Amino acid sequence: MASPTKKTKKQDTGYGKYIIGFWTLFGAGILLIIFIFLLAGWGAFGKMPKFEELENPETNLATEIFSSDGQTLGKYYNENRTPIKYEDLPTHLVQALVATEDERYYKHSGIDAKGTLRAAVYLGERGGASTIPQQLAKLLFTQDVSQNFVGRVMQKFKEWIIAIRLERQYTKEEIITMYFNKYDFIYQAVGVRSAAKIYFDKEAKDLKIEESAVLVAMLKNSALYNPVRRPEMVEQRRNQVFKQMEVNGFITSEEKDSLQAIPMKITFTPQGHDEGIATYFRVYLQGFMRDWIQKNPKPDGGEYNIYRDGLKIYTSIDSRMQKYAEEAVEMHLSHLQKEFDRQNKTNKTAPFRDITPEEVEDIINRSMKVSDRWRKMEAQGKSRDEIIKSFNKDAEMRVFSWSGIKDTIMTPRDSILYYKSFLNTGMMSMTPQTGEVKAWVGGINFKHFKYEHVKQARRQVGSTFKPFVYATAIDQLKLSPCDTLPRNHFTIEAGRMGAQSDWSPRNSDNKYGGMMTLKSALANSVNTISARLIAQTGPRPVIDMLNKLGVDTRNMPEVPSISLGTADMSVFEMVSAYSTFVNEGVYVKPVIVTRIEDKNGTTLYQHVPETKDVLSKETAYVTVNLMEGVTQSGSGIRLRGTWAGNQDHYKRAVTGYPYDFKNPIAGKTGTTQNQSDGWFMGMVPNLVTGVWVGAEDRAVHFPGITYGQGATMALPIWGIYMKKVYADKELEVSQGDFPRPDNLSIETNCGLYNQRNSRDQGIPDELEF
Incomplete structure (x- = not known):
């Protein structure tokens, strides 16, 4: 019989085996986990980021385009991401993130042990265990998530390791900033700064607490919690964010109740390449950047990429003036299009004539x-x-x-015929003293009308060409606005000055005889007097002057008929050329980009003005004085609130009339043959603006001059635009006199004769070609 002592010893020995076995298994498990961590760290379960990648993670930054007044005009991107600094994140946005996504964020080092244990015990039913560093690790380096169980486990190990490395490498503030800069809020809103602009049309630093909560609510799953498609669901999730902020002591219970009672409101502002303001300008700017990139390699010899290098392009465009220009175009052309469509109802070949x-x-x-x-069907064979x-x-x-x-x-x-029936426009506004382009409207809707009408399109300019003829005559012959010429019939014979046959222009009002001052003749676009002037100067000096004014004259015919505007020019060329008159005869090359910086703020390009003396101050001033007559007594008198023609017809075709401007304005209307093109060039001392209106095809036009002239088609856009510009006092657009040069030798004060002469003759409906 065994003694009790021996029995007890056997029993103890049996328990010891279990205890040893337990600790052996536990230790082996710990070692296995450590080994798995090591394997994951060595890349056995897939590529792990190198230290350099953690130091400079790939962020695929969008290039941002800034206006001269500091607003974002648009971006070039593969991913619409623009970085933000921690100090520009609202405090309540950071608090909402921590309270909702990682309560113990400031207490752990990448892995939340308590949250991980809770998730394991309750299988995720009481919340997940992913910390902010783990979520960032997933966003940065582990996007290709496996669908099988083993793969997901390996994925989690990789996330843990990367999260720990992130915690070692970055501060808590830097990790939060990286997370907000990386997260995709859908609708091409990558990063919180883009999201703030797209969902609330404001900078992230200006977000209200209820707006911050919406963006944090989306972090759970932005595709599911989509405020555009599922606002009720997002509002419920937003209110849960407020609850978490209360639990974590960031807001009081009373504040939570008040915030939850606020209806969710978003201001959805998509930022696609076809949307936003200055769309046509942004496309032109792409071409500018392509040329610049080809000539300016990176320091390492590589090539800049505007879609991922995070460049900052500072432009001359003023966002307020751009907005006013686009509003003016829409206000007038939407109105004018109705009249155009009405007149086409009886046109059997509509929209063509x-x-x-x-x-x-x-x-x-x-x-x-x-x-x-x-193109697509042809590619399909x-x-x-x-x-x-x-x-x-x-x-x-x-x-x-x-x-x-x-x-x-x-x-x-x-659909081709449908789109051909629309009137379109090109409009540009520029500061003549600096060459800074302040507004650029290349068409009525970039998404549906891709052709650009400021720089790309070249159309007949009609009577807006005549000031170049007058300026040449003043420069050569020292003519005065008060000098008179006969208005009677005039012929330039075949063989003279390039004329292939006898050329006898007719006046739009079919009135001939008598004498007219140059100021009255330009104001009323008298064709016979323009022909007399070019007969004295010759076409070549006019073309040479245009070349100095930045106009491409290579295809401009050297014939006397150019005096009536048969040449094709762009709005861009017209505005820059006219600006020289206001800028006392000095041509300043238009500038659209003032500075380019890399993502770190290093200046890569700084604009240097290019100027050229073209005309004397005296010639430039006298030409401007001549064009003041257009708005004092000519076809531009409508800007003063009066019109000698049928006002009922005019009011039906335009918006914003009367404009009732009192300040000095120089300008010129233009209308081409068959009313295919309507122009107005308007100038005040520190702003020159050109407007063209017409259809894509020249065979699409108004049937008559009443609606088809520049004073009806284009001038109202200028009038509406300038009304808005003058109402914005911060813009400081001049309403004063044009600067008069000292010791002016040419007489410009013609007394009342010019005005009386114009009134006696009436204001004709112009037909300028």
């Missing part, structure tokens, strides 16, 4: 061949007949209208 059915087919066929539909046939099949489409995007069904061929 004065062309044959064969010519109409040619226009349509050309449009088909340059369309995206043709479709035959020409198959492609043409597809243009005659009904299709659902969304089309532009002035009342908003319209869902409709029409054939692609009919």
Whole structure:
């Protein structure tokens, strides 16, 4: 019989085995976890980031475009991300993030042991365990998440290791900043700064606490918690953020209740490449940047990338003036388009006029061949007949209208005719003394009308060309605005000055005889007097002067008919050339970019003004004085609130009339043959603005001069724009006199004779060609 002592010893020995086994297994488990951590750190479960990558994580930064008044005009990006500094994050935004996503953020070193244990015990039902560093690790380096269990476990180990490394490498504030800069809030809003602009149309630093809570609510799953599509769900999640902020002591219970009672409100402002302000300008700026990049490599010899290098482009555009210009275009053209459509109802070849059915087919066929539909179908190997046939099949489409995007069904061929029927515009505003372009409107809607009408398009300029003829005559012959010339018929014979046949221009009012001052003749666009002037100067000196004014004259015909505006020029060229008159004869090359910086703020480019003396101060001033007559008694008198023609017709075609300006304004209207192009160039001492209006095809135009002249088509846009500009006192646009040079030898004060002469003759409906 065994003794009790021996029995007890055997029992103890048995328990000891279990205890030893438990600790052995526990130790082995710890070692296994450590080993797995080591394997993950060595990259056995996939590529791990190098130290240098943690030091400079890939952020794919958008290039940001700034206006001269410090506003963001737009961005170039693959991902719409613009970085923000920690000090620009609102305190309540950081508090909402910590309270909702990582309560013990400031107490752990990358892994929240308590949260991890809770998640393991309750299988995630009482909250997850991902800390802010873990979420950042996932955003930065581990996007390709495996769908199987083992893969997800390995993924979690990698996240833990990266989170620990992030904690060692960065401060708590830097990690929060990186997280907010990296998170994708959808709708091309990558990073909290982009999200603040897109969802609330403001900078992140200006967010209210209820707005910050919305963005933090989206962090759970931005695709699911989408404030545009699921506002009720996001509001509920926002209110939970307030609850978490109360639990963590960031707000009181009373504040939580008040905040939860506030209805959620967003100001959705998409920032796609086709949206926002200055869209046409931003596309032109892309071309500028491509040219600059080719000539300016990185220090390491590489090439800058505007879609990922986070450049900062500072432009001359003023966001307020740009906004006023776009508003003026919409206000007038949406109104004028109604009249245009009304007059086309009885037009059997609408929207075209004065062309044959064969010519109409040619226009349509050309449009088909340059369309995206043709290009895509051709790439798919479709035959020409198959492609043409597809243009005659009904299709659902969304089309532009002035009342908003319209869902409709029409054939692609009919959609071509539909878009051809719209009047379009080009408008540019510039400070003549500095060359800074302040506003640039290249068309009515970039998404639907890609062709740009400030720099790309060149159209006949009509009578807006005449000041160049007058300026040349003043420069050569020292003529005065008070000098008179006969208004009678005038012929330049074939062979003289390049004329291929006898050229006898006619006046728009069919009135001839008598004498007129130059000021009255320019104000009323008297063609015979313009012809007399170019007969004295010759076409070549006019063309040479235009070349000095920055105009591309290579294809400009050296014939006397250019005096009436038969040449094609761009709005860009016209504004910069006219600016020379205001700038006392000094041409300043237009500037659109003043500075370029890299993502660290290092200046890569600084604009240096380019100037050229073209005219004497006296000639420039006298030319401006001549053009003041246009708004005092000529076709631009409508800016003064009066008009000698049929005011009922005029009011039906324009908006904002009467404009009732009292300050000095120099300008010139222009209308081309068959009313295909309407122009107005308007100048005050420190701002020159040009406006062109017409359709894409010159065969699309008004049937008559009443609505088809520059004073009706283009001048109202200038009037509306300048009303808005003058109402904004911060812009400091001049309402004073044009600077008069000292010792002026040419007489410009013609007394009342000029005005009386103009009134006696009436203000004709101009037909300038």
